[in-house]
Amino acid sequence: MDIHEYQAREIFRRAGIPVPPGEVASTSAEVRQIADGLGGAVVVKAQVHAGGRGKAGGVKLAKSPAEAGSHAAEILGMRIKGLTVERVLVTPAEDIVSEAYLGVLIDRANHAPLFIASRAGGIDIEEVARKTPEKVRRLHVDPRYGLLPHQAYWIADFLYDDPSHIQQGARIVGQLWRAFREAGASMAEINPLIVTPRGEVKAIDAKVSIDDNELFRKPDIAKYRDTSSEPAAERQAREAGLSYVKLDGDVGCCVNGAGLAMATMDLVHHYGAEPANFLDIGGSSNPDKVVTALQIITSDPSVKVILFNIFGGITRCDDVANGIVEATRRIQIDIPIVIRLTGTNEQLALRILEDAGFTAYTSMDEVVKEAVGLTRAA
Amino acid sequence: MSILIDERTRLAVQGITGRDGSFHATQMMEYGTRVVAGVVPGKGGTTFAGPRDQRVPIFNSMDEAVRESGANTSVVYVPPAFAAQAIMEAADAGVGLVVAITEGVPVLDMARVHAFMRDKGVRLVGPNCPGLISPGKCKVGILPGQIVAPGPVGVISRSGTLTYEAVYHLTNAQLGQTTCVGIGGDPLVGTSFVDCLEAFSNDPETRAIVIIGEIGGTDEQEAARFVKEHIEVPVVGFVAGQTAPPGRRMGHAGAIISGGSGTAAEKIRAFEDAGIAVARRPAEIAQMIGSALRH
Numbered sequence: 001m002d003i004h005e006y007q008a009r010e011i012f013r014r015a016g017i018p019v020p021p022g023e024v025a026s027t028s029a030e031v032r033q034i035a036d037g038l039g040g041a042v043v044v045k046a047q048v049h050a051g052g053r054g055k056a057g058g059v060k061l062a063k064s065p066a067e068a069g070s071h072a073a074e075i076l077g078m079r080i081k082g083l084t085v086e087r088v089l090v091t092p093a094e095d096i097v098s099e100a101y102l103g104v105l106i107d108r109a110n111h112a113p114l115f116i117a118s119r120a121g122g123i124d125i126e127e128v129a130r131k132t133p134e135k136v137r138r139l140h141v142d143p144r145y146g147l148l149p150h151q152a153y154w155i156a157d158f159l160y161d162d163p164s165h166i167q168q169g170a171r172i173v174g175q176l177w178r179a180f181r182e183a184g185a186s187m188a189e190i191n192p193l194i195v196t197p198r199g200e201v202k203a204i205d206a207k208v209s210i211d212d213n214e215l216f217r218k219p220d221i222a223k224y225r226d227t228s229s230e231p232a233a234e235r236q237a238r239e240a241g242l243s244y245v246k247l248d249g250d251v252g253c254c255v256n257g258a259g260l261a262m263a264t265m266d267l268v269h270h271y272g273a274e275p276a277n278f279l280d281i282g283g284s285s286n287p288d289k290v291v292t293a294l295q296i297i298t299s300d301p302s303v304k305v306i307l308f309n310i311f312g313g314i315t316r317c318d319d320v321a322n323g324i325v326e327a328t329r330r331i332q333i334d335i336p337i338v339i340r341l342t343g344t345n346e347q348l349a350l351r352i353l354e355d356a357g358f359t360a361y362t363s364m365d366e367v368v369k370e371a372v373g374l375t376r377a378a
Numbered sequence: 379m380s381i382l383i384d385e386r387t388r389l390a391v392q393g394i395t396g397r398d399g400s401f402h403a404t405q406m407m408e409y410g411t412r413v414v415a416g417v418v419p420g421k422g423g424t425t426f427a428g429p430r431d432q433r434v435p436i437f438n439s440m441d442e443a444v445r446e447s448g449a450n451t452s453v454v455y456v457p458p459a460f461a462a463q464a465i466m467e468a469a470d471a472g473v474g475l476v477v478a479i480t481e482g483v484p485v486l487d488m489a490r491v492h493a494f495m496r497d498k499g500v501r502l503v504g505p506n507c508p509g510l511i512s513p514g515k516c517k518v519g520i521l522p523g524q525i526v527a528p529g530p531v532g533v534i535s536r537s538g539t540l541t542y543e544a545v546y547h548l549t550n551a552q553l554g555q556t557t558c559v560g561i562g563g564d565p566l567v568g569t570s571f572v573d574c575l576e577a578f579s580n581d582p583e584t585r586a587i588v589i590i591g592e593i594g595g596t597d598e599q600e601a602a603r604f605v606k607e608h609i610e611v612p613v614v615g616f617v618a619g620q621t622a623p624p625g626r627r628m629g630h631a632g633a634i635i636s637g638g639s640g641t642a643a644e645k646i647r648a649f650e651d652a653g654i655a656v657a658r659r660p661a662e663i664a665q666m667i668g669s670a671l672r673h
Contacts, residue, residue, distance in 0.1 A: 106485050106486075106489070106565060106566070108565045108566060108594075108595045108596070108597075108632070109595070109596055109600075111488075111489055111492040111493070111566050112489055112493075113486075113489065126637045126638070142493065143486070143489040143490040143492075143493050144490065144493050144494070144497075181486065184484060184486065186485060186565075211484055211485045211486070212627075212631070213458060213482045213483060213484045213485065213631065214484045214485075214486070216458065216459065216482075217459065217484075243628075243629040245623070245626050245627075245628060247621070247623065255539075256539055257537060257538050257539025257540060257629075258537065258538075258563060258592075258628055258629025258630045258633060259535070259536065259537020259538065259539060259540030259541070259563070259590070259592055259618050259629075259630070260537065260538075260539040260540040260543055260618075261628070261629060262540075262592060262593070262618035262619040262621075262622060262628055262629075262633070263540050263543070263616075263618045263660050265619075265621045265622070266618060266619070266620045266621050266642075267659060267660075268621075269620065269621045270658065270659060274621070275621060278622070278626075278628050278629065280629040311539040311542050311543050311546070313521070313522030313525065313538075313539065313542045314405070314520060314522050342543075342546065343522070343525060343542065343546060344522065344524055344525075363661070364543070364659075364660060364661065365659060365661055
């Protein structure tokens with residue numbers, strides 16, 4: 001789960017990381033008031049779940065409260081990568097002597113959290129790591145012991161020359177580890193970590209992603225979910241326990257299992273059309289789930305045909321067929337539905353579907369070709 | 379032969395009284411798996427009623443289960459909040475293989491578990507996986523027993539139903555399997571493609587291998603390197619998620635293209651560079667294995 005910068009700052013602050021003051025606002029009048037209270041120049045930052053906010057014009061420096069207000073008026077309501085900006089963060093503009101990068105994420109290949117640090121801050125760390133690996137220090141944290149003090153120092157010592165900066169930096173490395181662990185993060189990043197003219201090391205940006213599997217035991221973090229930035233269909237799917245991702249094509253896909261769902265999307269593309277979505281309905285034959293899935297798929301107006309691809313393993317095909325027939329009786333669907341079922345009891349399932357007036361298939365290639373053809377006819 | 383599980387497997391089912399645990403314990407017993415113990419804290423001394431009047435003793439702890447029943451393998455069906463401790467408990471009790479079916483285990487829990495398992499020298503398959511099946515001998519997990527058949531093909535996959543799809547085609551084409559392993563869809567899994575490839579390379583009866591990968595991570599790229607250097611039998615690969623958008627999780631916690639890396643295209647390229655025949659459609663997998671074995 002992605003969270004906003006202002007929420008990530010709260011997590012950082014709770015872990016002790018020095019973060020400049022700042023407040024969130026949703027109107028330009030509020031922004032002016034906050035800027036007035038902070039005094040001096042401020043930065044107005046769009047709060048959306050998208051990278052590249054600066055380039056998109058979503059981060060602006062203001063020398064006065066009036067200017068902050070007018071920047072906010074521009075940024076609020078702006079669309080960045082398809083997301084509407086509904087809130088901005090207002091923080092004091094900091095004078096910067098140097099910028100560094102500090103982040104921690106899960107390294108899949110090594111089964112361990114990985115710290116990444118670089119003196120080159122404020123930039124794309126993946127590019128720095130690729131082009132100039134010598135400018136990056138990496139440290140795997142052994143999950144049995146956690147981050148050890150000398151390891152935090154080793155990272156800070158790479159970032160700074162001045163002993164006071166190293167000391168402050170080492171403390172922040174430890175605090176970032178604590179923030180990462182306590183929030184159940186999959187990634188936590190300070191970019192940039194700055195040194196001010198007064199010699200203070202501070203985090204002037206905060207980015208945290210949460211491991212979805214942690215949410216059940218972190219109610220305070222789960223509250224950070226911003227449903228306004230989540231498409232309605234994705235929200236409905238999540239609440240129904242279905243896994244759905246909207247895509248740009250016109251073949252609505254309803255599949256059991258994530259791998260088979262991806263393979264179905266790929267096959268739609270292979271035969272010349274594009275999938276409208278990823279949707280995994282899971283292993284159940286429950287008609288309620290099928291109804292919800294059909295509602296979600298048909299809420300997308302670009303869908304021209306609905307394609308079911310079900311492999312009946314433990315769940316028997318005839319059960320799934322009955323579930324589909326029952327669901328389509330309960331709700332009105334105005335576009336063609338094509339169904340492929342294979343596996344346990346497939347012949348029985350085909351009869352159930354044909355008796356209910358559906359065209360049913362056992363071959364994945366055949367049904368996808370049929371669905372692709374129907375998008376052209378529609 | 380087969381890898382990881384066979385007729386010598388003596389299985390303990392952790393969470394045998396839960397909805398999934400009880401259903402699949404019955405299915406495994408019907409398939410012929412020797413389920414010798416159930417483990418549910420607080421229910422020790424009772425029994426689980428399996429098919430054909432078979433009764434399985436239930437123990438409070440894995441330690442007791444291993445001592446009393448001689449279990450050498452365990453399968454975990456407990457909820458995500460307790461899965462990590464159940465896996466470590468099984469490793470401590472002395473089994474050689476733990477298969478974790480549970481989906482939704484926090485990644486930081488799993489990082490600790492993997493370190494623990496390495497220290498103990500115990501193999502973990504999963505979590506968030508369908509388990510394994512050695513056709514005609516043993517099944518551990520949730521794979522449907524009726525779609526497999528004994529034969530010469532080793533199958534490894536990160537997915538569930540997509541594996542069933544591929545295996546079903548293989549079986550229908552008279553291409554049976556030595557063992558099918560679902561390694562799981564999480565970002566951190568205990569057994570990698572490379573671990574399975576290594577095991578298959580030591581199994582003389584495995585005469586061809588299918589690798590079913592998907593977007594996210596670099597397990598396929600590492601598998602490609604291993605195949606190039608160590609595998610002599612024909613290998614057919616498939617990668618799901620060519621049309622998946624970057625930055626979005628596609629159902630499985632580990633199926634995500636992040637920072638432009640983990641794409642299907644780069645995995646397919648790695649397979650091809652290693653001489654692995656790449657199927658473009660799931661139905662091609664069995665055709666390609668069939669023609670490789672005829673040569």
